[in-house]
Amino acid sequence: MKNTISLASRSDSATSRLRADILGGALDPGALLAETAMAERFGVSRVPVREALFTLEREGLVEFGTTGRAFVKVLTPQDFQELHTLRLALEPMAARLAAPRLRKDSSALERNLAAMRRAKSVRQITRLDLDFHELIIAASANTRLLKLWGILRGELDLWLGRLHRRHQIQTEQTLDETLEAHASIIQTFQSQPPSACERVIHKHVQGWSEWLPTLEVQP
Amino acid sequence: MKNTISLASRSDSATSRLRADILGGALDPGALLAETAMAERFGVSRVPVREALFTLEREGLVEFGTTGRAFVKVLTPQDFQELHTLRLALEPMAARLAAPRLRKDSSALERNLAAMRRAKSVRQITRLDLDFHELIIAASANTRLLKLWGILRGELDLWLGRLHRRHQIQTEQTLDETLEAHASIIQTFQSQPPSACERVIHKHVQGWSEWLPTLEVQP
DNA sequence: GTTTTCCAAACAGTATACAGAATGAAAAAC
DNA sequence: GTTTTTCATTCTGTATACTGTTTGGAAAAC
Numbered sequence: 001m002k003n004t005i006s007l008a009s010r011s012d013s014a015t016s017r018l019r020a021d022i023l024g025g026a027l028d029p030g031a032l033l034a035e036t037a038m039a040e041r042f043g044v045s046r047v048p049v050r051e052a053l054f055t056l057e058r059e060g061l062v063e064f065g066t067t068g069r070a071f072v073k074v075l076t077p078q079d080f081q082e083l084h085t086l087r088l089a090l091e092p093m094a095a096r097l098a099a100p101r102l103r104k105d106s107s108a109l110e111r112n113l114a115a116m117r118r119a120k121s122v123r124q125i126t127r128l129d130l131d132f133h134e135l136i137i138a139a140s141a142n143t144r145l146l147k148l149w150g151i152l153r154g155e156l157d158l159w160l161g162r163l164h165r166r167h168q169i170q171t172e173q174t175l176d177e178t179l180e181a182h183a184s185i186i187q188t189f190q191s192q193p194p195s196a197c198e199r200v201i202h203k204h205v206q207g208w209s210e211w212l213p214t215l216e217v218q219p
Numbered sequence: 220m221k222n223t224i225s226l227a228s229r230s231d232s233a234t235s236r237l238r239a240d241i242l243g244g245a246l247d248p249g250a251l252l253a254e255t256a257m258a259e260r261f262g263v264s265r266v267p268v269r270e271a272l273f274t275l276e277r278e279g280l281v282e283f284g285t286t287g288r289a290f291v292k293v294l295t296p297q298d299f300q301e302l303h304t305l306r307l308a309l310e311p312m313a314a315r316l317a318a319p320r321l322r323k324d325s326s327a328l329e330r331n332l333a334a335m336r337r338a339k340s341v342r343q344i345t346r347l348d349l350d351f352h353e354l355i356i357a358a359s360a361n362t363r364l365l366k367l368w369g370i371l372r373g374e375l376d377l378w379l380g381r382l383h384r385r386h387q388i389q390t391e392q393t394l395d396e397t398l399e400a401h402a403s404i405i406q407t408f409q410s411q412p413p414s415a416c417e418r419v420i421h422k423h424v425q426g427w428s429e430w431l432p433t434l435e436v437q438p
Numbered sequence: 439g440t441t442t443t444c445c446a447a448a449c450a451g452t453a454t455a456c457a458g459a460a461t462g463a464a465a466a467a468c
Numbered sequence: 469g470t471t472t473t474t475c476a477t478t479c480t481g482t483a484t485a486c487t488g489t490t491t492g493g494a495a496a497a498c
Contacts, residue, residue, distance in 0.1 A: 010482070034449065045483045046450090054273050067490065068450055082363045089312040089364075093304070144301045144374075148367050155363075199230075228450070253479065263451045265480090286460060287480055 010044045016051040019040055022072055023157055025165050033062060033070040059154035075159050083152055083159070084209045088202065090145060090152075091133060096199035098139035100193035108135050109186050116179060122164045125175060130156060132182055136201070163188045181207075229263045233271040236261055240378055241280045241291055242383050252281060252289040267374045274291055277324065278373035280304060294378050301369055302378070310352060315422035317358035318413035324347075327354050328405050335398060340382045344394060349375060355420070400426075 008016070018038065035051060042049065045088045053070045056062040061072045084148050102109065112135060116128045130153055137149045181204055190201045227235070237257065240246050252272060254265045261268065272289045275281040281304045282292045321328065329355060335347045349372055356368045400423055 022358070032449095036449070047482055047484095050450090051273075051481095054270075058277060069490090082361050085312065085316070085361055086309075086363055089308050090305075095309040097304070123279075142301045142304060144298075144305055144371070148305070148370070151367070152363070251479095255479070266452055266454095269480095270451095288460090 010048040011051040011055075014038070014042050014044055014048045015055050018052050019061060022056070023161050025161060029072050029074040029162070031072045031176040033072065035070075056154075058151065060151050060159055061154050073155070073158065075155065075162075078157070080159050083155055084154055084205075087133075087205050090148065090179050091137065091205050092198040092202040094137040094140040094142070094145055094149075096194045097142060097145075098136050098149075098196040099189060101139045101141065102136070102189040102197075102217045103191075106186050106189050109140075109182075109189070113179065113186065116182070120195070123161070125178075126157075126160045126164065126168060129178060130160075229267040229349040230270040230274075233257070233261050233263055233267045234274045236276060237268075237271050238278070238280060239269075241275070242380050244380060246291045248291050248293040248381070249271070250291045252291065254289075263341065268326055275373075277370065279370050280373050280377055292342050292374070292377060294374065296380075298374070299378055299433065303424075305367075305371055306424050306436060309367065310356065310424050311417045311421040313356040313361070313364055313368075315410075315413045315417040316361060316364075317355050318416040320360065321355070321408040321416075322410075325405050325408050327358075328401075328408070332398065335401070344397075345376075345379045348397060349379075382397045 018033070027033075035049050035053070038052075039046045039049045053062055053064075056072070057064060061073055062070050064070050109132065112132045113127060116125060116132070119125045119128055134146075134149065134153065137146055140146075185197075185200055185204060188197055192200075237252070246252075254268050254272070257268045257271075258265045272281055272283075274282060276289070280292055283289050328351065331347060331351045335344060335351070338344045338347055353368060353372065354367055357435075359365075399424050404416075404423060405418055407416055411419075
């Protein structure tokens with residue numbers, strides 16, 4: 001019997017490495033992602049690199065120019081505004097659908113909250129925050145909703161990563177506020193009807209954008 | 220100077236042909252889309268076929284199995300339910316955002332309505348119906364909203380195409396109802412505030428699913 | 439000094455080739 | 469007759485090679 005945990009294909013490997021480079025900030029927004037150079041760097045041929053670029057375009061981390069060249073996506077404040085609008089449309093809906101399931105079992109949310117209390121780095125906190133929201137969306141059991149969220153999440157991750165790298169926001173105070181808000185949301189799911197869950201998420205998502213200053217017109 | 224209207228690349232060509240085959244019903248749901256066979260049929264190599272498959276997967280017309288093989292997507296009534304839920308989340312939001320623009324200029328919607336009155340085939344009517352909704356979403360000026368809609372639209376197109384090919388629904392009565400509803404929506408955009416536009420679209424999308432019988436568990 | 443022209447390098451689009459995995463039917467074992 | 473094994477076929481994953489286009493800078497023209 002062979003190792004059932006299939007080793008990642010070269011495409012997957014290239015995708016992971018490129019994603020890490022982009023989200024980790026190793027590549028600047030707008031940087032050219034030339035296939036040949038990346039193929040050499042990753043030690044694979046251009047074919048898997050190509051697939052990685054397509055995959056990451058779908059995740060919102062890469063964009064293609066008119067001549068077919070791939071670049072690290074450049075996000076503007078307006079892009080962020082768009083993302084926020086979509087979150088406001090999708091997340092309350094997800095909360096309402098997820099409410100019955102989360103009422104029965106909110107342990108995943110609680111584990112996330114506990115992990116967030118222990119978290120050290122800003123990056124980790126950001127990830128856990130997005131994970132919290134993703135848990136609710138996943139609990140909606142709407143596969144397409146989760147798929148759409150995946151696209152938004154990639155861009156959110158990109159945006160927040162840059163923001164945190166550049167400015168030292170996410171102070172202890174905002175972290176405490178987030179922890180408190182998440183705890184309150186869990187309570188709502190445990191004891192309130194779906195419509196209340198929908199409202200509390202709407203309010204949370206709306207408020208979440210407020211502690212983000214509207215900044216950096218120019219990277 | 221060369222022809223500035225760039226001829227479609229082989230990838231685009233393969234994408235269009237395959238999309239037409241799928242939406243036109245030439246390929247049954249679940250049918251294997253083997254790269255070699257398609258490459259031969261389209262007279263290109265496997266590379267452009269591969270890209271076409273990725274593109275159409277993103278559009279929701281193709282799905283990949285666990286072993287990397289591509290199939291024509293199989294849609295279940297539950298899938299349709301998911302799509303409907305997402306429309307309910309996205310379209311009212313789009314309507315609210317689009318309201319100011321459409322109030323100033325609703326000519327595109329009116330042209331669509333006129334075309335729909337003249338339309339003959341069921342397929343054409345379906346397309347124009349989806350186009351009507353797409354016009355509103357485009358008028359929201361939220362590029363990501365339009366992008367997400369693109370994914371949903373592919374699947375809706377797929378579902379409705381099959382439905383109409385199998386059953387002879389979309390009678391004259393439902394057509395008249397649609398025409399009336401769209402006319403009423405245009406009027407709302409022309410004279411009512413964004414919140415009313417949001418509500419009317421919510422109601423329309425909700426009602427739209429009702430004349431669709433919950434049918435065909437098995438293709 | 440500024441603009442235009444031209445060219446070499448870089449890049450993406452595509453074809454072809456080969457290796458390895460999945461599949462399904464025939465053959466063997468029970 | 470049913471199950472298991474085998475194996476040729478089919479399919480995808482990936483590498484490599486070739487072609488045409490884009491790009492950016494050097495050279496020429498003004």
